[in-house]
Amino acid sequence: MTTPRTSIRGKLVTAMMLTSTTVLVLTGAALVLYDLASFRQSLARSLATRAEILAANSTAALAFDNRDDATQVLAALRSDPSTVMAVLYDHEGRPFAAYPADVSLASVPAAPSGKGHWFEPSSVVVSRPVVEEGQTLGTLYLKSDLRALAGRVRIFTLVVVVAVLGSIAVAFALASWLQRGIALPVRTLADTARQVSDSKDFAIRANVVSDDELGLLTHSFNEMLSEIQQRDAALRASETRLRQLNGDLERRVEARTAQLETSNRELEAFSYSVSHDLRAPLRHIDGFADLLRRQAHSGLDDKAKRYIETISASAKSMGMLIDDLLSFSRMGRSELQNAPVDLDELVAEVRAAVSSDVADREIVWTVAPLPRVVGDPAMLRLALVNLLSNAVKYTRGRTPARITVGATEAGHETVLFVQDNGAGFDMAYQGKLFGVFQRLHGAEEFEGTGIGLANVRRIIERHRGRVWAKGELGAGATFFVALPREDSEANQDQEAA
Amino acid sequence: MAIVTLVAALAIPGVSSGATSGSTVAQEYDLKAAFLFNFARFVEWPADAFAAAATPITIGVLGDDPFGATLDSLVGGELVRNRPLLVRRYGSVEDVDACHILFISSSEAGRLDHIARVLGRRSILTVGDTKDFAADAGIIGFELAQRRLRLRINLAAATDARLTISSKLLRQAQIVRSSRGRK
Numbered sequence: 001m002t003t004p005r006t007s008i009r010g011k012l013v014t015a016m017m018l019t020s021t022t023v024l025v026l027t028g029a030a031l032v033l034y035d036l037a038s039f040r041q042s043l044a045r046s047l048a049t050r051a052e053i054l055a056a057n058s059t060a061a062l063a064f065d066n067r068d069d070a071t072q073v074l075a076a077l078r079s080d081p082s083t084v085m086a087v088l089y090d091h092e093g094r095p096f097a098a099y100p101a102d103v104s105l106a107s108v109p110a111a112p113s114g115k116g117h118w119f120e121p122s123s124v125v126v127s128r129p130v131v132e133e134g135q136t137l138g139t140l141y142l143k144s145d146l147r148a149l150a151g152r153v154r155i156f157t158l159v160v161v162v163a164v165l166g167s168i169a170v171a172f173a174l175a176s177w178l179q180r181g182i183a184l185p186v187r188t189l190a191d192t193a194r195q196v197s198d199s200k201d202f203a204i205r206a207n208v209v210s211d212d213e214l215g216l217l218t219h220s221f222n223e224m225l226s227e228i229q230q231r232d233a234a235l236r237a238s239e240t241r242l243r244q245l246n247g248d249l250e251r252r253v254e255a256r257t258a259q260l261e262t263s264n265r266e267l268e269a270f271s272y273s274v275s276h277d278l279r280a281p282l283r284h285i286d287g288f289a290d291l292l293r294r295q296a297h298s299g300l301d302d303k304a305k306r307y308i309e310t311i312s313a314s315a316k317s318m319g320m321l322i323d324d325l326l327s328f329s330r331m332g333r334s335e336l337q338n339a340p341v342d343l344d345e346l347v348a349e350v351r352a353a354v355s356s357d358v359a360d361r362e363i364v365w366t367v368a369p370l371p372r373v374v375g376d377p378a379m380l381r382l383a384l385v386n387l388l389s390n391a392v393k394y395t396r397g398r399t400p401a402r403i404t405v406g407a408t409e410a411g412h413e414t415v416l417f418v419q420d421n422g423a424g425f426d427m428a429y430q431g432k433l434f435g436v437f438q439r440l441h442g443a444e445e446f447e448g449t450g451i452g453l454a455n456v457r458r459i460i461e462r463h464r465g466r467v468w469a470k471g472e473l474g475a476g477a478t479f480f481v482a483l484p485r486e487d488s489e490a491n492q493d494q495e496a497a
Numbered sequence: 498m499a500i501v502t503l504v505a506a507l508a509i510p511g512v513s514s515g516a517t518s519g520s521t522v523a524q525e526y527d528l529k530a531a532f533l534f535n536f537a538r539f540v541e542w543p544a545d546a547f548a549a550a551a552t553p554i555t556i557g558v559l560g561d562d563p564f565g566a567t568l569d570s571l572v573g574g575e576l577v578r579n580r581p582l583l584v585r586r587y588g589s590v591e592d593v594d595a596c597h598i599l600f601i602s603s604s605e606a607g608r609l610d611h612i613a614r615v616l617g618r619r620s621i622l623t624v625g626d627t628k629d630f631a632a633d634a635g636i637i638g639f640e641l642a643q644r645r646l647r648l649r650i651n652l653a654a655a656t657d658a659r660l661t662i663s664s665k666l667l668r669q670a671q672i673v674r675s676s677r678g679r680k
Contacts (some may be wrong), residue, residue, distance in 0.1 A: 060665035
């Protein structure tokens, strides 16, 4: 919260000052104008009075043709410096005497008629008839400059200006004092709001200092704070509860995971040791069956010989099964040794290996150019061995057998597929295809342990890839292996077995 | 109105051309006639000087009349303090009856003491243009000084006659003391 550029205090004082100053100045101006107008009139009146007196004093001088006396009467005007000219005219309108004495009678203005006064730009003029006992003997002309008016204007304006300035000072003091009644509660409220927003402490309350709308506002503000405080508390409480629940859940998940991991490890260890330990008795069975066949060959009838053959074959089959299981188990434990792998090379090599056993069959291989990927070469080789040997195995009986290997780049994956025209499978059992010991065909039809595709899936998933298949019973199958692209494989398998 | 116009018209040439020269005697007396008329405005008489409210103010000329028709035409139709003005001419002081302003002509110069004695303390404003008239025998005397017609007033004589002379008129005049042994 920043400090506001203008305060309400300043605005209030300014408003009050503007109002009072305007009123004062207008009042002052009106006063000055009124005073000037009335002063002008009073100036004219006082000049008229002086003219009346002079006229009354001049009657005898006019009546008895006494210019000296008339001049003397007019000379009394010396006491008033604002009188600039006075002329006494005889009844014919001829100048008789003038003031100041050195004014030439020839140069004075023509006699005014009768009684009156008028203003000239810088002077006021009064004319009065000179009357004695009802007889008009002449006319008096009296002219005064307006220096008194100017002086009055100066003094009065000065007084008004001083009064206005004084009043403004008093008004400022009053305004400063009075604004506190409004500005103080507002500032208190603003300070409280700032404090609340700074400290996020909703327990703070503003003091209600006045009984007006501001008091109401403060009261509402406090109620709002109470509301916020309650909601804040509720929010915090539910947050705490949520965190607790979350923590509980996490702890439970951790415990379960640990349990699962433990049992998984136990299971693996168990299956490994079982597989391992089964091999020894199996070797004995196979060895002694072999001995029996060789040494007692002559003494056995055909039936016994066939039994011995079966025992030997079963022991070998079980040995293979155990080997596969051990390798599957290893697959889950051993660490990935990532390196660039040339799929072209790898596929050619594996193809040569798997097709050497079936040289008598007609198999049409179609292998498209394949990209390079990054992965564990041994593991990928194992996966390919499984896929290609499967293709060879399940195309038995097809002449010719057609096996196609290709790859596409889809998004950030390299998808390798192996297609055959073999026995195929029912899509309904698609989910079981990659499970351990899951077999869709009988062992008498197609030999195998049921571990091959499970191994493929385990290998590819450890490479952060995916496997899936499409097929139709009797119409062949296609197996897809999607591996993350080399460039997008920023983080490789970090989860060691 | 017309009469006062005449007064003013006469005043200027009467003064500027020199009142003493023979050719301007008539003009000099025109001015004196106007002054006589104007005295009526600046002098107050006691109430018993008038028989009634409408009794005219009488201007009398004792002896040879130097004014001719001027005085009559001046006062004709005028009102001063609501009183008309009347011009009377007297052959001798004994003829003077209800008179308020009396011009004593220079033809009476030799009889001034007698005239003064006859008039006594009556409320008559005596005016004359003989030398030292105000000091010797009357109340207001005309005098030519510096080619101007000036006034001399014997204030004590005016007070004796119970006449009140306006201070305005007194301002125009030179106040003189009585040189008369009697009184």
